[in-house]
Amino acid sequence: MNKFFYPKLALVNLKKNGNTYIPYILTCIGSIMAFYTMVSIHSNKGLDQMPGSMNLKTILFLGIIVIGIFAVIFLFYTNSFLIKRRKKELGLYSILGLEKKHIAWVLFYETVFVTVISLSLGLIGGVLIGKLLFLLLLNMVRFKSPLIFHVDYWGLLITTAVFLVIFGLTLLTNFLQVKLANPIDLLKGGQHGEKEPKSSWLVTLIGIISLGTGYVIALSVETPLEALLLFFVAVVFVIIGTYALFISGSITLLKQLKKNKTFYYQSRNFISVSGMIYRMKQNAVGLANICILSTMVLVTLSTTVSLYIGQEGMRRDFYPLDVSIIGAAANTDFAEVITMIESEKDKSNVRSKDEISFDLARFRAFQEGSHFLRDMVENQATDALYYQRISNITLIPLDDYNRLTGGNKRLAENEMLIFSVGDNYGEATIVFGDEQYLITEQLESIPMDFKKTQDMVTPTT
Amino acid sequence: MRLLEVKNLKKIYTTRFGGNQIQALSNVSFSVEQGEYVAIMGESGSGKTTLLNILASLDKPTSGEVYLDGKNMVTIKDSEISAFRRDNLGFVFQDFNLLDTFSIQDNIFLPLVLAQKNYQEMSSRLQPLSERLKIEDILKKFPYEVSGGQKQRAAVARALITKPKLVLADEPTGALDSKAAMNLLKIFSSINNLGQTILMVTHSVAAASHANRVLFIKDGEIYNQIYRGSMSNDDMYQKISFTLSVLASGGEELE
Ligand SMILES: Nc1ncnc2c1ncn2[C@@H]1O[C@H](COP(=O)(O)OP(=O)(O)O)[C@@H](O)[C@H]1O
């Protein structure tokens, strides 16, 4: 017995079925590349040294899990599709003299080849693409950090392990197919003998509930960063719900339609409904895949695009003026500063416009209702909630405000005008430490062009 | 010499749910001599395919025995059954069952490849076969490039290339037009004349009239059989038609 017989036969099979196996292998390579890229970015040491990297790492980690789940479903689906198409071939092998054991060997070697090809190309591609994406990521987030890209052996190992398990499981399902089927069924398997698909109300119900839950969670989470894990749970619910609804919900619906005799026995509905039942059975998973993929692409695109575009806005908000010079009141001679500025402007031939000057006091505070506390700020945690509640307060004297606006607002002792960036400051009073101020007016705008700069600009007496 | 012996074959299909039982064969016994050409006829659903699948060791009978060349096929171990099939039986199917991904030649070689024969032997066996079956010109083509008749001749070549003791054919002319069907029947007759034993299930009176002997199966039992003796094909045709019409009308008054 030639020991190379089964590997050779496996190779021939792959070649002969190239038009279906090449796309499959490409799918595998793509999944492996995506997975490896995520893992390697996630485990990059340089990331730890960046501000806010915790959030990025959590997102990446959840991304890895989602890609993993998706790879499993997608590869299983593609594999079962392929093996179904090859039932006739396997049945013929069996009738013409291969035992099930031998067919299993052939399938084993086929999987080995597919695995080796996909893993090696996928990992090489992953390393290359990883490098590219990494540069892109650096460019996009504009992190200046000691980031060095390296081949991530840990990532290679994890990716290999995960995909070995996935390929192993697909092989097992193929074995099962061959073991359970008898050759006649295999021969017929490809073409006819299709049973009417079963549907289950339970699965449909689960689908509706998990899809609903998923969207409710996703919509009720205000900022995704605030509750990344919750968002992730929502994503998983949506995935489960989509699959369940496509696989079972569609069939349940069609069968319901079929039961409605007056509807079903109309020439228009008769053919489409009965045809759809069978076609949905074959294509439910594929359609669900497409839906989930497009949802993911949409979510990813909209998140990244809005993050990226928001970045420019944030920069403008933080630095509304091209040049601003701030000095500490105690030891700055402002007249001298102004002469210096004028002489520098002359020297370098620069003109300025929209110059404004005013006194200000600036500090950060931790908001709790109408109370703004200084103490909590000292506590340096990196959690997103914390940043949410920090306000930057800028205090401006009423005189400067009136001078710049040309108005003549008046304030009594312990009164303030307030301008709030973003949402209106809803409270009637504001408390710093143990000093309480009455708010006399919510300003719509202020001349300092802070617009959304800091959370609060408060002209005071 | 007696090649095939079938004794008290019974097959009951049990559907998976509800335990509905369908008796496909109730009690079938017959035998086939070496070099015979036997046709099995019967209405649709009478159990012909079931019988053939059991003879092909693709399915197990509920009870009864099948001896091929003195060996009981029913008791062969699962691990040996494929090799047994490969070494003793050749198959011709109604819908050809050629693999579209292989050329005609590779399709014919398939059983020998699976038996791990060397290429020299394969091609030396193919040479005379392809001549006799008139498929030399299409060996390099793929199944989707040739006609139904050519496909079926290729399938016959695949069945014969292993030099089987018995060729089993299930409705081999079922998917062919009448001209291609006639052509195939002539080929069957000629290979039978060279000593090949053939067992063919068929619907077609024309196909059955080529055989040496016709078995009629009804409600899972052998109902009647016609020996050719010295009859011509036309006489056979007449007699088969008559038997079938009696069979269809209830068939009580036949001996
Ligand atoms: N796999 C099966 N499961 C259940 N019943 C079957 C199966 N195969 C055939 N039958 C039943 O057995 C009877 C004989 O079928 P078959 O042998 O295919 O008849 P024929 O080939 O003569 O048309 C039919 O009633 C058929 O419905």
Ligand SMILES: [Mg+2]
């Ligand atoms: Mg049949």
